[in-house]
Each structure stands twice: as structure tokens, then as C-alpha cells.
Amino acid sequence: MNADRPQIDYYFSFISLWSYVGSLPFQDLVRRTGAEVTFKPIDLLAVFAAGGGKPVKERPKQRQAYRLVEMQRWREIRGIPLVLQPRFYPANPSVGHRMVLAAIREALDVTGFVHAGLKAVWADELDIAAPETLVALADANGLPGRRLLEQAWEDTALGETEASLTREAVDRLLFGAPFYFYRGEPFWGQDRLDLLERAIVEGTEPIPFDPS
Template sequence: MAHIDYYFATISPYTYLCGVRPAEIAAAHGATLTYRPIDLMQVFSRTGGQAPADRHPSRQDYRAQDLRRRAMATGKPLIPKPAFFPTNPAPSSYAIIAAQADGSGDLAALVAGITRACWAEDRDIASDDVIRDCLTAAGFPAALADSGLLAGAEAYHRNTEDAVRLGVFGAPFFITDSDERFWGQDRLDDLESYLAGRT
């Protein structure tokens, strides 16, 4: 059985545009999937990248065009400049880590709900109320927003360190147990082809 480590950031628009598709791809090919939220700004700073606001205007302009096209291709609504971006991604990441350990709800729906809250609903995903709403909607106890904070912080730090060590430089980023790597929402088809044995 193949395994995929899914490195992502809850403030990443490209993670939002993945929706629940990573889980669907894994399930279709009998693969397991581990969600690994990371501190994307730390990853950028340590792997030669820059925060979007610090990039050259030509890169910012291209990103805006690309996001519009990617959103249209996926059929997902996207707010180009959300009211709460950037925001602190740690609280929502800790909640996802706690939910993965809890296992009582739909983790793919939780990740999709949190990222959608930022990029399609203009909500602050650093807010406890927003995180609780997303947990409940995905079938998890709302109390997970306040539990395991130390363990969540440790796992978040560990995920970020592992990401840098393994060559992750953006989000979303998928690494299989055979060390095949796929960066970006637009590489999900390639990941699926690989799991199907076509590439």
C-alpha cells in the first residue's frame, strides 16, 4: 500500500484549491494519507522563497492571474484579497493535528473547510470561533480547538523541520513513500497518474 505525506499550509490558496481531492486520489488507489500542516513562511525563508507580499511585482501579478485561472478550472470561488490574509496559521494547524489524532470526523473536509473559510468566506482562520465551526462541520468535537495545544505546537514544528529536511519548498507538496515529489495543486493529476502506475 502506497503512502503519501501531504505537506500544506492552512493559509495557502493552492491548498484551498486542492479541496478534498488529495484524499479522493489516495482512496481511489488504496493509498494512505498523512496530513502535515507546516509553517509556510518558515519554509519559504529557509529554502530560498519569499512571502507573497515580498515578491517582485511581476511575480505578484502572475500569482494573481494564476489563482484566478486555477479557481476557474477547479470551479471553486476565490476571493483575490481576503480580509484576513495573512493571518496566524498556527491555531488552525494545531486543530488539524488534534483532529487527525482524534480520528472521529472527516479530516479532508476539515482542511477544505478551514482553507475555504479564508479564501472563499472572508473569515479569520486564527479565530477560535471559526476553527470550532470548521471542526463541527467536519464531524469533530469543537473542543479540539482548545486541546492538545502543546502537542500540536510540537507536531507543527516537527512537520516544518521535516519539510525543510525533505526538500519541501512550497505548499501543497506531496511526497510518496517511494520519494516521488509533487508540488502544487496543479500536480494532483501527476500524483494520480503515478499512483496508477502510468508514470
């Protein structure tokens, strides 16, 4: 970690729609600002539950309908492929998350793999819980997919790390994804990336986050 570079904590899940929508713009922001990112995969459904949220299919029909409108808007704005009702949603992303953590432990760059995992769910209609899918995505992004998969299966420490990050997210009062933290200030959602970049570039004083 380079203390001279802006440091961003990035909480995400492979099954997070808005993490996918904001994935490439977030990469662009990182390049422009020279920021260093700490990738933090979390159990999104557990975070929903802790924050009073509900999985998509349990939300009121009004919210489900409006979500589809927003998906189409942002698909056009971002210029990305996006399937409104993906075939393998929600799949269990835990093994993929643990592969990300295994790669981070080896000091490998997970940027491409994280985007590929998000795109797999929301654009390519791949099963992110399928081992061969995960290996192929990792390999395509310069990572040793088979080795990372074996670690994700066999090393219980990786599962403990994912659980710890989820507890950390709950303790930091997250209620969804993506969440970005810069100098302790939270930015929720891909539509807050402009505000995150402003905080980095202008050096504004962090706004305290303490609902108590």
C-alpha cells in the same frame, strides 16, 4: 496505517492558496486510488524562508501580478469560489493546525476540516486565527471543535509536533505548499496531481529527490 494502500504524505497550510485550489481534486484522487493520506500541517512562512522564497507581498511586482492571473485561471478550471485579495490573509493558522493534529491523534477523519480551513481563508473570508471560527468549522465537519481547541491551546506537545513537521518539511527540501510525497518522490503544487495519480496507478519507479 494500511500498508496495502498507497501512502501519501500531504504537507499543507491553511494559508496556502494552492493547497486550497487543489483540495477537492486531491480528495477525488484519494478516493479513486484508495490512497491513505498523512496530513502534515506546516508553518508555510518558515518553509518559504528556508527555501529562499518570500511571502506574497514581498515578491517582485511582476510575480504578484502574474499570480493574480493564475488565480483567475484556476478558479475557472476548478469551478471553485476564490477571492483574489482575501480579507484575512495571511492570518496565523497555527491553532487550526494544532486542532488538526489533535484530531489525528484521536484517529478522527480530518479531511473535511482541512478543506474547510482552506476554504475559510480563500473563499469565505473568515479569520482562520479566530477561535470561534475554528470551532464552527470543526463542528460542521463532524469533529468536537471545542475539545480540539482546548487541546490546541493547552497541550504543548501539539505545538511541538507542528514545529517538528515544519523542520521535517525543511529537511525534505520543501519550498512551498502543497507538497505530496509518494514512495519518497515529491510532487509540488496542485497542478502536479495528474503526475501523482499516474505514479500511483502505473506504479512507475520513484524519481530520486536529492539536489546534492
